[in-house]
Amino acid sequence: FYGAVVTPVDASTWKALPRCLFCVGSTGNIDWMLEYIQENKLHEALSQKGYSLDDVVILQDGEFVIPGFIDTHTHAPQYPNLGRGGQYQLLDWLKNVTFPKESQFEDKDFAQEVYSSVVRRSLDCGTTTSCYYATIHLEATKVLADIVNRLGQRAFIGKCNMDCKEENPDYYTEEDAQTSLQETSALISYIRTLSPISSHASIGTAPEPLLQAILTPRFAISCTSELLKGISDLADKYDSKGPYSSDPRMRIQTHISENRGEIQRTRELFPEAKSYTDVYDRHGILRETTILAHAVHLTDDEIRMVKERNAGISHCPTSNFNLCSGVAPIGKYLDKGIKVGLGTDVSGGFAVSMLNAIQHASIASKIIAMNAVAPGNSAKQRFAGTQFSIQTLFYLATLGGAEVCNLGHRIGSFSPGKSFDALWVSVLDAKGSTGVWGKEATSDGAIDVRTQKLEENLERFLFCGDDRNILRVYVQGCLVGGQSFEKKD
Numbered sequence: 001f002y003g004a005v006v007t008p009v010d011a012s013t014w015k016a017l018p019r020c021l022f023c024v025g026s027t028g029n030i031d032w033m034l035e036y037i038q039e040n041k042l043h044e045a046l047s048q049k050g051y052s053l054d055d056v057v058i059l060q061d062g063e064f065v066i067p068g069f070i071d072t073h074t075h076a077p078q079y080p081n082l083g084r085g086g087q088y089q090l091l092d093w094l095k096n097v098t099f100p101k102e103s104q105f106e107d108k109d110f111a112q113e114v115y116s117s118v119v120r121r122s123l124d125c126g127t128t129t130s131c132y133y134a135t136i137h138l139e140a141t142k143v144l145a146d147i148v149n150r151l152g153q154r155a156f157i158g159k160c161n162m163d164c165k166e167e168n169p170d171y172y173t174e175e176d177a178q179t180s181l182q183e184t185s186a187l188i189s190y191i192r193t194l195s196p197i198s199s200h201a202s203i204g205t206a207p208e209p210l211l212q213a214i215l216t217p218r219f220a221i222s223c224t225s226e227l228l229k230g231i232s233d234l235a236d237k238y239d240s241k242g243p244y245s246s247d248p249r250m251r252i253q254t255h256i257s258e259n260r261g262e263i264q265r266t267r268e269l270f271p272e273a274k275s276y277t278d279v280y281d282r283h284g285i286l287r288e289t290t291i292l293a294h295a296v297h298l299t300d301d302e303i304r305m306v307k308e309r310n311a312g313i314s315h316c317p318t319s320n321f322n323l324c325s326g327v328a329p330i331g332k333y334l335d336k337g338i339k340v341g342l343g344t345d346v347s348g349g350f351a352v353s354m355l356n357a358i359q360h361a362s363i364a365s366k367i368i369a370m371n372a373v374a375p376g377n378s379a380k381q382r383f384a385g386t387q388f389s390i391q392t393l394f395y396l397a398t399l400g401g402a403e404v405c406n407l408g409h410r411i412g413s414f415s416p417g418k419s420f421d422a423l424w425v426s427v428l429d430a431k432g433s434t435g436v437w438g439k440e441a442t443s444d445g446a447i448d449v450r451t452q453k454l455e456e457n458l459e460r461f462l463f464c465g466d467d468r469n470i471l472r473v474y475v476q477g478c479l480v481g482g483q484s485f486e487k488k489d
């Protein structure tokens with residue numbers, strides 16, 4: 001590929017490369033990357049690498065490549081509820097809107113229909129890695145795994161663990177802790193034996209499978225102590241501990257401290273724990289491999305525990321606004337060095353696209369900044385109390401999410417050896433969605449003008465673009481979605 005590339009470096013910086021030349025190998029990894037090659041040196045640079053101009057895909061002005069978005073928290077079965085239920089807060093929303101819908105996934109045909117459309121849409125919106133919650137149903141969760149595997153998205157898929165008879169509705173609860181754990185093991189085995197589809201045969205050499213199971217205790221309220229402990233044991237059993245091993249780490253995902261009513265109920269159900277976070281910690285599920293969704297109302301002591309255990313946080317601002325949960329202090333978490341990514345939390349959040357999560361993360365940071373006593377501008381407080389820069393928002397949706405998934409060595413940014421999980425974006429012709437922006441300076445334009453234009457185009461895409469701007473979506477080097485992708489399913 002030759003053209004404009006933007007890739008995050010850390011939570012406050014990116015590299016905007018208007019004339020980058022890079023090569024994706026047959027394994028889907030980036031082989032090499034030359035950050036700046038002038039047009040008139042292209043031929044020479046290629047021949048030094050043993051290639052000719054015919055081997056190169058050249059991006060037009062107004063097109064650029066960025067790492068794919070990483071949705072660190074979403075519920076696939078809630079897709080049919082998108083846009084419903086925003087009049088409720090969490091516990092009433094679960095009871096009135098969400099559990100009734102999820103219970104329908106006992107029907108495998110219904111699961112097939114819903115899951116096919118949500119995964120297709122997620123890919124076309126530019127989500128190359130997704131952390132999915134399914135339902136309590138093993139068979140329907142296998143259906144989701146089959147679909148994700150066929151469509152080629154990188155994903156973590158979990159069957160919800162919910163055995164607490166007192167708290168879950170009669171029509172939507174598991175038999176008991178042992179049944180829940182057995183079915184979870186069955187899902188892990190199923191996903192580990194799923195073979196890659198033929199067009200992805202080359203992925204066999206990638207150190208981590210694209211599709212992995214994830215342990216999914218829904219939240220403390222929905223689980224008994226016996227089940228939480230059993231999940232910790234499963235995490236020990238299946239966790240390889242080595243990031244490059246062919247048997248990957250065993251991730252866990254759950255919700256934490258989202259809503260005040262939820263926190264109060266959690267404290268009542270687990271009176272021996274000193275906090276919501278301590279419920280998870282004393283059951284052994286607060287780990288480096290744990291993804292905690294929301295974390296809106298954590299106390300300082302809980303924040304310390306999350307940092308100590310090196311768990312990651314999935315910031316779900318669309319959902320936090322929609323269910324009136326609160327505004328999570330993400331800047332504070334970043335200052336403490338806690339891993340943070342973004343999640344859509346469909347359908348607590350009302351949008352599948354990570355672009356909406358980025359926009360709402362920006363607004364959330366501005367609400368905090370407006371209410372901050374003094375802006376955080378000391379060396380220790382770089383993010384707390386500030387409105388996030390576009391670089392920070394971009395990081396959260398890409399490399400930050402990768403760190404939360406313990407996949408920072410594979411995805412989230414571009415460098416030799418990493419997977420090519422990427423979006424090819426155009427801001428020129430978006431069928432009227434965004435107007436015509438950003439014809440770049442002519443070929444002899446100064447480098448800083450082109451860089452500035454590229455940064456502006458990315459910013460405008462993030463704030464007023466949509467899936468019509470995403471021409472091609474790649475996962476591990478394979479074309480799997482976007483406007484120019486011919487759908488076979």
Ligand code: GUN
Nearest residue numbers: 075218219255319345348
């Ligand atoms: N807490 C427990 N279950 C859920 C869910 O499905 N969505 C959200 N947003 N919070 C939850």
Ligand code: FE
Nearest residue numbers: 255293345348
């Ligand atoms: Fe959620």
